[in-house]
Amino acid sequence: MIPSQPPTPAGSASLSVCVTCRQRTHEAPGYIEPGRALLAALAQRLAGGSVTVRGVQCFAVCNRPCTIALQAPGKWSHIIGDLTLAGDVDAIVEAALLYARTPDGIIPWAQTPMAFRRGGVARLPPPPV
Template sequence: MRAILHVCTTCRGMVPAEDPDAPRPGAVLHQALTDAPPEGVEIRPVECLSACSQGCAVSLSGAGKWSYVYGRLTPEDAADIATGAAAYAASSDGIVPWRERPTIFRKQSLARIPPQE
């Protein structure tokens, strides 16, 4: 089964937009990840991950795997997110060895959730 990367499309980011009509950073991040999806990962938009004070947020989950929520992200982090998501998808339990995780996944984890049985 593929890993699922949920990307909050309503996230406003850490800095208020100067142009209120500009696309939200979460939507821009979602588009960047959709344009180049990581191997073994399905990208799904979600309207809210309830991490609004944490900038752009994503979550990773998979059947029988630990799930993670990451925040304080920007559209510029798309390549690192894709790298981390691919490593997650390749893992058997969702736990990627510390040194193999992108820095943003080491330092910007908001939650780690046990697998559902």
């Protein structure tokens, strides 16, 4: 195992949502930016809990909108793409709460929501101490 920060106590996490992701449409101006609506829905659902929600400018995964990241000190980080407001809010909330409860940021595969299984972009280890 690669040395890293010790795991943090389970219980908190940060959920970042790209607000500049664009999806093509057949209507003018030719795209929509669904990240802002996803951010609003997630912020409402997770308000006052163990997961802090914030909007960020770009994860540079522009071909996989909407994209989010789950992070916490001492834990593995996850970048997940191909998420939708219509179909994935419940899965994101579920995964964020599971992630917050883990000591190391690894959600057991059997508990990982399908949206996260299909949309995984990257899993990053915690930075070294």
